[in-house]
Amino acid sequence: MWSVLDAREFSASTLCLAVRIMSALLSLYFLLLYIGKSISAEEADCRVYNNLYVCLEGETLQSVAFEDVHAVQTIEDIELHLENLGITHIKENAFNDVRNASALYLRDNRMSKIFRHYFHTLDQLTYLDLNNNSISDIEDGSFVRLVSLETLLLDNNMLSKFRLGTWKGLTYLHELYATNNTLALKKNMFKGLSHLETLALDSNGISEIPLGTFNGIPHIDLLYLSRNLISRLNPDVFRGLREVNELDLGRNCIVSVSSGVFRHMKTLESLWLNGNFIATLEDDVFEGLEGLSSLFLNSNDFTSVKMSAFANMRNVTIEPGFKIDGSPVIHFGKIHGLYRCTSSGYQEPYECEKVTK
Numbered sequence: 001m002w003s004v005l006d007a008r009e010f011s012a013s014t015l016c017l018a019v020r021i022m023s024a025l026l027s028l029y030f031l032l033l034y035i036g037k038s039i040s041a042e043e044a045d046c047r048v049y050n051n052l053y054v055c056l057e058g059e060t061l062q063s064v065a066f067e068d069v070h071a072v073q074t075i076e077d078i079e080l081h082l083e084n085l086g087i088t089h090i091k092e093n094a095f096n097d098v099r100n101a102s103a104l105y106l107r108d109n110r111m112s113k114i115f116r117h118y119f120h121t122l123d124q125l126t127y128l129d130l131n132n133n134s135i136s137d138i139e140d141g142s143f144v145r146l147v148s149l150e151t152l153l154l155d156n157n158m159l160s161k162f163r164l165g166t167w168k169g170l171t172y173l174h175e176l177y178a179t180n181n182t183l184a185l186k187k188n189m190f191k192g193l194s195h196l197e198t199l200a201l202d203s204n205g206i207s208e209i210p211l212g213t214f215n216g217i218p219h220i221d222l223l224y225l226s227r228n229l230i231s232r233l234n235p236d237v238f239r240g241l242r243e244v245n246e247l248d249l250g251r252n253c254i255v256s257v258s259s260g261v262f263r264h265m266k267t268l269e270s271l272w273l274n275g276n277f278i279a280t281l282e283d284d285v286f287e288g289l290e291g292l293s294s295l296f297l298n299s300n301d302f303t304s305v306k307m308s309a310f311a312n313m314r315n316v317t318i319e320p321g322f323k324i325d326g327s328p329v330i331h332f333g334k335i336h337g338l339y340r341c342t343s344s345g346y347q348e349p350y351e352c353e354k355v356t357k
């Protein structure tokens with residue numbers, strides 16, 4: 001009796017154990033199957049690139065980790081070089097393992113839109129290079145966590161405007177480069193970049209600088225607007241820019257320069273007006289530019305110049321210079337009347353003759 005019961009109990013418990021083991025094995029099997037599937041479903045392509053482990057899924061950047069953290073460190077920076085990888089999109093938290101990076105190079109990729117989540121873990125970043133993508137839109141708040149960012153490169157993209165909240169967080173940005181986009185200027189367009197010193201907007205097809213474009217960026221030092229289609233300058237357009245050292249308006253379509261347009265720019269040292277269609281220079285166009293040291297006027301069409309216009313600039317070098325009767329003009333204040341000046345080459349001094357009325 002006892003032994004029968006024992007045997008029955010034994011076989012029941014063995015069965016139970018066997019079932020448990022089986023089910024455990026089964027679930028392990030399914031777990032392994034699942035893991036295998038999920039790995040193969042992602043098909044992430046991981047590789048070592050510029051001393052980083054970089055994983056891409058298709059054209060989406062999945063993750064970045066240090067392969068050799070010493071190799072990516074310079075004295076000042078931890079640099080992430082992710083140029084030319086065909087990246088179109090960046091996954092949320094892709095930079096989680098490289099949060100202490102200070103410079104990120106994403107130039108020569110194929111991103112068309114910058115999303116808010118792209119850079120939100122990179123609060124140590126001081127330098128961000130997004131040159132030569134096809135960016136046409138930047139989501140509001142995309143840079144909000146980049147409170148240490150000093151330099152932002154957006155050249156060679158397809159930006160035609162900036163959203164109102166683009167600059168959120170970028171209070172300490174010093175340099176903004178946006179050459180070769182299709183930006184149209186607007187009042188208050190850069191408001192919020194209160195420490196900006198360099199602003200490059202060359203080659204954008206800009207035809208007009210609306211009043212108030214430079215509102216809120218009083219510390220601009222270098223302002224580059226060359227190779228655009230600007231034809232007129234409102235006399236108050238540069239009001240508020242009291243710290244500019246270099247102003248490049250070369251290769252535009254400027255026909256006339258309003259009297260006193262530069263009058264607030266007392267610190268201006270270099271002014272480029274070359275490659276325009278300036279016909280007349282009145283005697284007060286350079287008012288306020290007493291300290292100017294270089295003035296570039298090459299390749300214009302002067303039909304009516306008052307030489308006294310240059311008299312207030314005590315120590316200026318004018319390219320390519322003016323000649324009257326074959327002699328270089330030195331004392332501009334002593335020459336009265338109107339002159340027609342033509343130049344036979346970009347670097348050749350203008351030959352001027354008096355316009356008789």
Ligand SMILES: *[C@@H]1O[C@H](CO)[C@@H](O)[C@H](O)[C@H]1NC(C)=O
Pocket residue numbers: 066069097100
């Ligand atoms: C940056 O982070 C990596 C990985 O977390 C670490 O190994 C490295 O020491 C850090 N470097 C600095 C300068 O903090």
Ligand SMILES: *[C@@H]1O[C@H](CO)[C@@H](O)[C@H](O)[C@H]1NC(C)=O
Pocket residue numbers: 084107108109110132
């Ligand atoms: C822009 O990036 C593409 C790759 O997306 C590259 O082939 C091309 O040379 C780059 N252009 C310039 C001017 O660097």
Ligand SMILES: *[C@@H]1O[C@H](CO)[C@@H](O)[C@H](O)[C@H]1NC(C)=O
Pocket residue numbers: 133134156157158180
């Ligand atoms: C301007 O940017 C476009 C891409 O938006 C590029 O194809 C072109 O080469 C750039 N032009 C110059 C002069 O760099």
Ligand SMILES: *[C@@H]1O[C@H](CO)[C@@H](O)[C@H](O)[C@H]1NC(C)=O
Pocket residue numbers: 293315
């Ligand atoms: C005049 O300009 C020259 C060279 O640009 C410079 O060396 C010199 O110090 C300047 N003089 C004054 C009085 O500013």
